[in-house]
Amino acid sequence: MSDASSLKVFLNPRSIAVIGASRTPGKIGYEVVKNLINYGYKGKIYPVNPNATEVLGLKAYPSVLSIPDEVDVAVVTVPAQLVPQVIEESGRKGVKVAVVITAGFSEVGNVELEEKIVKIARSYGMRILGPNIFGYVYTPANINATFGPTEVVKGGIGFITQSGALGIALMGWTILHEIGLSAIFSMGNMADIDVVEVSELLAEDPYTKVVAIYLEGIKPGKGREFIERMSKVTQKKPVVVIKAGVSERGAKAVASHTGSLAGADALYEAAFKQAGIIRARTLLELFNIARGFALQPVPKGENTVIITNGGGAGVLATDTAELNGVKLLEPSQELMDKFRQTMPWFGSPKNPVDLTGQAVVDNYIKALKVAVEAPEIDNIVIIYCRTAVLDPMELAKAIVEFYKENNVTKTTVVSMIGGADVEQAIKHLNRNSIPAYPTPEEAVFVLSRMLMYKRYLERIKKAS
Amino acid sequence: MKSPREIIKTALEEGRNKLLEHEAFEIAKYYGIPVPEGTLVRSSKEAYDVADSIGYPAVVKVVSPDIVHKSDVGGVKLNLKSREEVAKAVEEMEKTIPLKAPGARIVGYIVYRMMPPGxxxxxxxxxxxxxxxxxxxxxxxxxxxxxxxxxxxxxxxxxxxxxxxxxxxxxxxxxxxxxxxxxxxxxxxxxxxxxxxxxxxxxxxxxxxxxxxxxxxxxxxxxxxxxxxxxxxxxxxx
Missing domain, CATH: 3.30.470.20 (ATP-grasp fold, B domain)
Structure with missing residues (x-):
């Protein structure tokens, strides 16, 4: 059960059959085939439809059994009552994993049907993702086996979602905000494969830098196992989780004082801490933090410097740093003297380093050079407020160039505050591996979570 | 001394899902959780005999599966400074509790060292x-x-x-x-x-x-x- 290697086929299938492939646009069986083709999957695609000879230009087969080739992955979109037969045939065919998109199982009380398909799959050693899901995506192999948007942006975030509707909506949202993903796994009812197993799979995937999870809950009695296995995942990759819903606990434990204080949320909080999981409180936080991990190295030290062209934004960043345990370096006189050289006479070389509203590209790059060269500085927060004297794209390009030329490995986050042209500059930074955010609080908050992970890794190292 | 499992078994057999004080203390002690020195006595005479070995000041509490709020029925006496005071506390409980909590089963009285404030x-x-x-x-x-x-x-x-x-x-x-x-x-x-x-x-x-x-x-x-x-x-x- 806990063998992630049986799931590796998700990442490099030689062939994918779509059972229930359709010729009708808008139907799930059509959209999945279309996404597989249009996203550029290089393996074989086999539409299965007994009433068609061709789907989207591909030869269709009446049954998975009539495909004259091995089939690694079967995406199932037929109505629920037909799923057992399809699973049976897929098992006989030697399919390794079935991605059961079809709904109408335990989520509507149809527990028996769900147990039945799992039993059939197990008898053939086949694994099931779902049922009741929107499919899966693995961008390094150009696999988009979903009925969601097509052009998923490639990147380092492995996204696992227990919610279908929200997950599919977030696919579109990540495209809009150019949030790069390595994988998307829709988990649905988790009749067989669960969140932990997919996390274990992604922990071993070289393209996945961070695992981001939308979690609704852990099954009864599985909490301890979740902690034990996820703590092994977090030793390899950072894991960020948003936990939805504080489910009602039975009244059974409320007879004791402790029981009355133990909301389910307090226990999830504890479990996440013990497993080394970083908790996000909002979807925005989830993807902000994940983007930080995907684009930047884990911090090597605690000492952080803020470089800004606006006093107010610097103070907000400082407040967020203080609230979230980000240590701002007290610069030495020597360091202050160096920063002083990078700014107009009325700037401030303390931390935040205030280059003033007159700052142009040259001031930023000089200050960055000082920060990168100073051995006592571990992390850099760059803040820019839109001014008349400095074009945001010009600054973004200069920052990207500076980081590439100097091979900077100090963990860096950027905040750019302003209008439409600033949004373009933020995108430019994100495309070039520098996580940028529209507010100073978001940037510093992301850094605070990256520092938490650094401390966790250090603690693990010390303990072993 | 009974093992934790024996204590639990007895309680369940007697239909109790709340352990008595001395049982709970014993289990905690078994697992290395520090608890005050104490012992269960059945009478004021027994209390008089053990008080010195526990030390002072001492506390006496009634032990009963039926009494939830012990103070309300005079079932808790604090800050007892001699074997006479300990014995007297038990004697008083023996008299008054049956009147204030008629029918309540009384297992005994737990005598333990009163811990200094912290x-x-x-x-x-x-x-x-x-x-x-x-x-x-x-x-x-x-x-x-x-x-x-x-x-x-x-x-x-x-x-x-x-x-x-x-x-x-x-x-x-x-x-x-x-x-x-x-x-x-x-x-x-x-x-x-x-x-x-x-x-x-x-x-x-x-x-x-x-x-x-x-x-x-x-x-x-x-x-x-x-x-x-x-x-x-x-x-x-x-």
Whole structure:
């Protein structure tokens, strides 16, 4: 059960059959085939439809059994009552994993049907993702086996979602905000494969830098196992989780004082801490933090410097740093003297380093050079407020160039505050591996979570 | 001395899901959780005989499966300074409790050393349907009641996790000494947290434990009240 290697086929299938492939646009069986083709999957695609000879230009087969080739992955979109037969045939065919998109199982009380398909799959050693899901995506192999948007942006975030509707909506949202993903796994009812197993799979995937999870809950009695296995995942990759819903606990434990204080949320909080999981409180936080991990190295030290062209934004960043345990370096006189050289006479070389509203590209790059060269500085927060004297794209390009030329490995986050042209500059930074955010609080908050992970890794190292 | 399993078995056989004080103390002690020196006596004569070995000041409490609020029926006597006072306390309870709580079964009277004041904290254990046994830590009084300034970990709990719990409550500075108070022994508290976790893992019949309060000192900590609830017979973990 806990063998992630049986799931590796998700990442490099030689062939994918779509059972229930359709010729009708808008139907799930059509959209999945279309996404597989249009996203550029290089393996074989086999539409299965007994009433068609061709789907989207591909030869269709009446049954998975009539495909004259091995089939690694079967995406199932037929109505629920037909799923057992399809699973049976897929098992006989030697399919390794079935991605059961079809709904109408335990989520509507149809527990028996769900147990039945799992039993059939197990008898053939086949694994099931779902049922009741929107499919899966693995961008390094150009696999988009979903009925969601097509052009998923490639990147380092492995996204696992227990919610279908929200997950599919977030696919579109990540495209809009150019949030790069390595994988998307829709988990649905988790009749067989669960969140932990997919996390274990992604922990071993070289393209996945961070695992981001939308979690609704852990099954009864599985909490301890979740902690034990996820703590092994977090030793390899950072894991960020948003936990939805504080489910009602039975009244059974409320007879004791402790029981009355133990909301389910307090226990999830504890479990996440013990497993080394970083908790996000909002979807925005989830993807902000994940983007930080995907684009930047884990911090090597605690000492952080803020470089800004606006006093107010610097103070907000400082407040967020203080609230979230980000240590701002007290610069030495020597360091202050160096920063002083990078700014107009009325700037401030303390931390935040205030280059003033007159700052142009040259001031930023000089200050960055000082920060990168100073051995006592571990992390850099760059803040820019839109001014008349400095074009945001010009600054973004200069920052990207500076980081590439100097091979900077100090963990860096950027905040750019302003209008439409600033949004373009933020995108430019994100495309070039520098996580940028529209507010100073978001940037510093992301850094605070990256520092938490650094401390966790250090603690693990010390303990072993 | 009976083993924890024997104590639990007896209680369940007698249809009790709340352990009696001396039973709870014994189980806690078995798992290395420090509790006050004490013993169960059946009469004022027995109380007179054992009082010196426990030391003073002493506390006497009635032990009864039927009496929930002991103070209300005169079932708690504090700060007893001699064997005469201890014996007299038991004698009075023998007379008055049957009048105030007619029909209540009286198992005996627990006599134990009254612990000096210190910082009161709470360590609790619960069993959750998803996570199994978990342990809570918080400061006593308003910190728990009003501010709900508590933190949890799932058992088994490492010593480092336990120390982290102690350091992450909002009021942790109080533990480090304030207004001239000395800092308390965090290691002793962490030790209790770890041991309670182990106890909950070991004894699956236990539904919840309240060590409330645990009195923390500059050196050491003692659980002066131990409440153990068992799962109701026939109820199963979902």
């Amino acid at each position: 910082l009161e904290v709470i360590v609790g254990g619960i069993r959750d349907g998803v996570f199994g046994p978990a342990v809570m830590f918080g400061l006593g009084g308003i910190f728990v009641e009003v501010l709900k300034d508590v933190t949890f970990r799932i058992a088994p709990i490492s010593y480092e996790d336990a120390l982290e719990m102690i350091n992450e409550i909002k009021a942790y500075r109080i533990l480090e000494g304030y207004r001239g108070q000395p800092p308390v022994d965090k290691k002793a508290l962490a030790d209790i947290i770890v041991k309670l976790g182990n106890m909950m893992l070991d004894l699956e019949e236990i539904e919840s434990v309240d060590l409330n309060p645990v009195i923390a000192y500059p050196s050491g900590a003692v659980a002066v009240d131990v409440r153990i609830l068992l799962k109701k017979p026939g109820s199963t973990q979902h």
